[in-house]
Amino acid sequence: MASSSGRVGAGDAGQGQEKSGSEAVKFNARSVVGPIERLVATAQNGLEVIRFGGLVHEIESSPYEVVERKRMYRLRHYFPDDTVADRPVVVLVPPIMVTAEIWDVNGADGAVGILHEGGIDCWVVDFGSPATEEGGWDRDLADHVLAVSSAIDTVNEITGRGVHLMGYSQGGMFAYQTAAYRNGKGVESIVTFGSPVDAVAGMPFGLPHGLVSDAADFLTDHVLNRLPITDSMVRLGFQALDPVKTARARIDFLRQLHNREALLPKERQRRFLEADGWLGYPGPALTDLLQQFVKHNRMMLGGFVIRDQLISLAEITCPILAFVGEVDDIGQPAAVRGIVRAAPNAEVYEACIVAGHFGLVSGSTATRQTWPVVRDWVNYLSGRADLPTQVERMSTEVVRNGPRTGLTRAVHALGSLAEAGTSLGKTIEGVAGQTLRGTVELTGEAARALPRLTRLGMIQPHTRISLGRLLSEQARRGPQRELFLFDDRVHTQEAVNQRIDNVVRGLISVGVRPATRVGVVMETRPSALAAVAALSRLGAVAVLLAPGSELSKVADLTGTRLLLTDPENLASAAATGHRVLVLGGGDARGLDIPAGADVVDLEQIDPAKVALPAWYRPNPGLARELAYILVTGTGDKFDVKYVTNHRWALSAFGTASAADLGRHDTVYCLAPLHHSSGLLVSLGGAVAGGSRIALARSLDPARFAEEVHRYGVTVVTYTWTMMRDILDADTFPNGHPHPIRLFIGSGMPRGLWRRTLERFEPARVLEFYASIEGDVVLANVSGTKVGSKGRPVPGTAKVELIAYDPLTDEIQVEDTGFARRCADNEVGLLIGTVSDLVDVSAGGLRGVFAPGDSWMPTENLFRRDADGDYWLMDRRDTVIPTPRGPVYTQPVVDALNDITAVDMEVAFGLPTRDRVLAVAAVSVRSGFTLAPKDVTEAVRVLPADQRPDIVYVVDDIPRSRTYRPSTRAVQAAGRSEPDDNTWWYNRTTENYEVLTPDLAARLFA
Known part of the structure; x- marks a missing residue:
């Protein structure tokens, strides 16, 4: 039993050893054959990439025919054999530096494939390559806008319908500009994808606008007029904008080079990004882009030029849908959302997608989200569907880095860092960018002002x-x-x-x-x-x-x-x-x-x-x-x-x-x-x-x-x-x-x-005061004190206020014989220093504060507040000489003009038999009424002795050719008989009351 048991045990053991050896052989074979097969597949696929530039794939381009050929473009009509009538029509516009295949990169899962499947007629503008088109390197921005406009005319004529104009990146900018240039003719709606409008709100990668603006000047003055921007330069430039992502994509491709099945669905898109999709950028067009829309931000402000014609996006009245990539570093969300303020006469909608710049229009995200929404948007405007749930009205509030965008970007960035195994560079770049932006904004104004003031001083x-x-x-x-x-x-x-x-x-x-x-x-x-x-x-x-x-x-x-x-x-x-x-x-x-x-x-x-x-x-x-x-x-x-x-x-x-x-x-x-x-x-x-x-x-x-x-x-x-x-x-x-x-x-x-x-x-108001003779210039630069004339402008005359009696027209002096400087809030005559360029003999003053000094008096009286700001009080010749002392007209008209119901007003002296009354005449704004209590409340800001004796309402106050209310015209018209709109100031009650005929007779006797 024991031996039998031993044999059985031995036999089992032998069988087990035999089985284990067989498995080991198989395992060893797999361990050897697997890497060899992988190596062979990698070599075969790599050789195919080397020979043909990529893997041979089965993704077919959508069919199209070229309907129109012109110097600037070819007009493609996709699925030309589809003759279904009464379909909505879209015209798709690529950016200058990307080929028209951007709309068909993913075949049936791309833009034209999905839109056509949704019952939409698709047309594409193909600008061609400037390297192969006649005069291609001389094209400017206007050439492209006019090309899109011409294509719209052709599609309108062929289809008999208005078009939904769509553009990616700069192609979307062309869509906006073309619609504005045409005043909306033939355009049903505009759809854009990552198309920036407000350059100041969001430059690519958070770069400071001032820094980019200066770089734009250098490029246009010294580079673009000498060096063509070829397709390879464009490709390398875009890859350099995000080197981590570019490197990661190439590493992923090499790691999966053995797995043909995994690579084939993405192969056409990879080849598009790596080589086939890029075009050169004509220097004149890039100059226009940098100068008009980057440096001067004219997409946002208006006033951009197309062949000497001024254009503003305010001309657009059709609906707009802007796709916003929440992690788009090129078409920054804040820059894209500028369209809602730049086109105030249009209904502007947005669709937010967690995607980068390219992912908005190509790839799996675009297939799942972008193009179905576009399809539903077009059908909604055509009355064939409801408004897509992903589409909402764009807010006019400027949000440069909202919480949602910030969180999404952080998650997206962390994922990218984990995949790439790197880096803190982006975080540091963001902090540095914000700091540099602030520095440029703070110093820009001083940098511009210094050369002007220096030249003025010389x-x-x-x-x-x-x-x-x-x-x-x-x-x-x-x-x-x-x-x-x-x-x-x-x-x-x-x-x-x-x-x-x-x-x-x-x-x-x-x-x-x-x-x-x-x-x-x-x-x-x-x-x-x-x-x-x-x-x-x-x-x-x-x-x-x-x-x-x-x-x-x-x-x-x-x-x-x-x-x-x-x-x-x-x-x-x-x-x-x-x-x-x-x-x-x-x-x-x-x-x-x-x-x-x-x-x-x-x-x-x-x-x-x-x-x-x-x-x-x-x-x-x-x-x-x-x-x-x-x-x-x-x-x-x-x-x-x-x-x-x-x-x-x-x-x-x-x-x-x-x-x-x-x-x-x-x-x-x-x-x-x-x-x-x-x-x-x-x-x-x-x-x-x-x-x-x-x-x-x-x-x-x-x-x-x-x-x-x-x-x-x-x-x-x-x-x-x-x-x-x-x-x-x-x-x-x-x-x-x-x-x-x-x-x-x-x-x-x-x-x-x-x-x-x-x-x-x-917007702010910058109010100036300037004397014609002499060099006195005041400016209320901050604008915080409404009504003030501000302070002397640097580089202009030094000013002083000297004590002055308007009733005798004499300067008041100290015991030394020199003029007395006014205290704060004391009314005085404004004078300014005289340069060698001014003839003092023509009304100037000498020996004002020191022997031989030279000053030029102005014709105006001012007061200076404790902060050093100057307030106009009156002209020397219009001060009202009342029995209680001089009354200054400017504070009176300022106080009355602050009444909401008052349109215009003048103040002047009205001589009577034994005195001069301070009188103010006012006109009332249409739809408003003015009561004595309104005047009483308004003039409480004035000292009691500066309040007018009479205030009355006139139908209208004429103005001079310079739009100044004419005191002389009101005086010449004479004073009508007192009525309910003539009020006198009761100095006992400190209220304005209706002037009765009896009281008027006593006042004017």
Whole structure:
């Protein structure tokens, strides 16, 4: 038994050993064969990749035919054999640097495949490669926009339907721009994927906008005009934007190279990203992108240019759906969401997807989420489906890094780091980016202001400085940069400079020489700007006259014997009897020349045939020399102001510095050029700041609303009550998006100032005060104290307030005989130091605070508060001399203008038999009523002795040509009999009460 048992045991053991040996052999065979098979598969697949650039796959392209071939594009029609009628139509637009195959990378699971399956007719714009197309490297942005527009026309005509215009990345930008260019014609809706609009809100990878803006200047000035951006450079550039992801994708591909089945579904997409999908980028198109939409952010602000035509996304009125990639580092969510503010007249929706830039349109996420939503969106607008649940209205609130996006990005980033086994670089990059962004924003304004203030401080009497000279300098630096906008057209520095030179030749041909006084009587138009600049370049003196003014009197007053006018003002200019030059309106217009008038049509002079005399030197004007004469007033009270080149430069550079004007700004000039605000602030500040100038023909609220968006206006210049007309017209409802950041001007009443801030939030008001004679310039830069004129602008005159008696018109002195400086909040005369450029003999003061010192008094009285801010109180000649002492008119009108119901107001002295009463007249806004208690409450901010004796309501207060309420007109109209709208100030009760006839008789006796 034992032996048997042993044999059995031995036999079992032997069988077990035999089995174990067999398994070992098999195991060893598998352990050897498996790696060999894997190695062979890897080698075979690798050889196939080397030979053919990738694995041979079975994913077929969707069928299409080329319906139209033009220089800029080919128009593809996908699934052309599908003849189902009455289908919605989409036109898909790729970005410049990606081929049109982006819409078909995944075959049936791609864009055109899914949309076609959903019953949608698909058309694709194919720009082709600039390397193979004739003139491809010379294409600019406008070429692409016009190509998309042409393709839409073709599809509209063939299908008889409007299109749903769709674009990826820059293709989406083209979709927005094309729809705006066409004013929406033929476009049913717009769908974009990761298409940035607001460059400032979100630059790729969180880079500071200021840093990228400076880089854009360097690239456009030194790189793009010399070096073509080839497809390989584009590919390497995009891969370098995310090297970790690129490396990880390549490692994953190599690790799975043996597993053909796993790689084949992704092979077409891999080859697209690695090689086949990229195109070169024409330098002119990239220059446009960097300058218009990166540096100047004109997608957001408006005012971008397509073939000299100004465009704004505010023109878009069709529905918009923007796909937002929550982890998209190129089309940052904040930048993409800028469309809701840039297109205020459209219904804007969004669909958020956890995807990167490429994943929005290609790959498994796009297959599962993006394209089904697009399909349902199109069918919803066609009345064939409900609004997709993933689509929601886009909020107008600016969210740069919301909690959801931040959390999603963190999870996405951690996953990426885990897969790649790296790195803290992204986190450090983000922190550094935020820090650098803040630094650039804080120092940018100072960096722009310093050169201007330095140049201003270097101006000496013999320095050559003038409007003509600054325009010449800018034309040399950037001949193709945009200078001014008018009637929806853009004029470049080079074109304007050439026009100015031509006008100079015309002026020389008719005998105009340096220092000649030439009256300019022109409406606001390009020729008016050219005329003023040409006179500056010639060294002549421009006498700026308001059209319709009393030209004969003003010409005699200013010593003007030659008038330069436009066709509209020819008759009134010729009526003066002086020689008249006509400019503007084109050379094809017919002039109605009065009989016997001495008229020369400058447009008929060929500048090429004018020989320049030996004495001519362009831009000879010295700082000390007279450049302009401004005339205000009417009748027997004209006010003539003489402006030297230095005084013009002072306002120009001072405005540019205080308002931080730069090439990113478009300055909208509401004031006419013959007004100091138009000449010194608008034109001067824009030229000194290198900004675009938008000229308004007139104050038209409806046109203002349109042009603000179309021109991309960031700064509006005004004078006095101009903003009242715009606010009353309600063309900008409260909260309506707009690009304006600043209003600059002078004379805005305090209540109107508040209304402007409320209506155009978050824009600010920058109120100036400037003396024409002398160098005093004040500016309320912070804008926090509504009504204040602020503080002296750096580089301008040092100012002081000296004690002054307005009743005797005498400066009050100390025991030493020197003028007494005013204490805080004491009313005094504002004076400024005098430079070597000012003639003190023309009304200046010497020995004010020290022997031999020189000061120039202004015509205005101010008070200075404890913070050092200056507040205008009155003109020296309009202070009301009442028995209780002087009453200052400016605080009175400010207090009354703060009443919501008050439209305009004036204050003046009304002489009676034995005294002068302080009187205020007010007009009431339409739809409002004004009661005595409203006036009582408003004037409580004034000391009791400064409150007006009488306040009464008038139907209307006329305004001057500069929109200043006319006190003289109200006085001339006389005082009507007292009624319920005439109130007197009861100093016993401190209330305003109805003025009865009996009391009126006693007051006015």
